[in-house]
Amino acid sequence: MVTVIDASALVALCLREKGYERVLSELRVLPTTVELCVKEAANAIVVATQRGLINNTQxxxxxxxxxxxxQYNLNFYPELELLDSAFDIAIASGVTIYDALYIALARRIEDKLLTRDRKQKQAADKLKIKTELF
Structure with missing residues (x-):
């Protein structure tokens, strides 16, 4: 079973936020995501630094x-193959196109989505996509 992880999950891991152990356990089985996830997570690290939540060393x-x-623990799915589906999901559910990409990926590979985003989970639930909120 392959899990889809979103940026909120990856950020939790990198910043050692509450529940990061759940993400760590998923990394052992090579979860799937989109490349956008890495950029979103990097941005979250920058924002946490700018807000003084973590220092430069952290x-x-x-x-x-x-x-x-x-590099070693994630499989990446091509975003462009998901864009049409993600667009439809975003328009219908009111989530961002970024969040919709993860939902579209979970639907495409027919597996669950691991997230900390309640709104994203609600949108996925409406589409009958298994989602784990941690």
Missing amino acids: ATLSFKALKEAS
């Missing part, structure tokens, strides 16, 4: 963890 370590996870 940011550097978090970014290193992100890069290592991206």
Whole structure:
């Protein structure tokens, strides 16, 4: 069973936020995501630094963890193949196209989505896509 992880899950891991252990366990079985996930997670690290939630050393370590996870523990699905479906999901459900990409991916590979985003989970639930909120 392959799990789809979104940026909120990857950020939780990199910043060691509540529930990060759940994501860590998924990395052992190579979850699937889109490349956008890495960019969103990197941006979250930058924002956390700018807001003073973490210092520069913590940011550097978090970014290193992100890069290592991206290189060795994630499978990437081509985003363009999901864009039409994601667009329809975003329009119908009111989530961002970014969130809709993860939902579209979970639907495409017929597996669950791991997220910390309640609105995204609600949208996925309406589409009968198995979603785990942690």
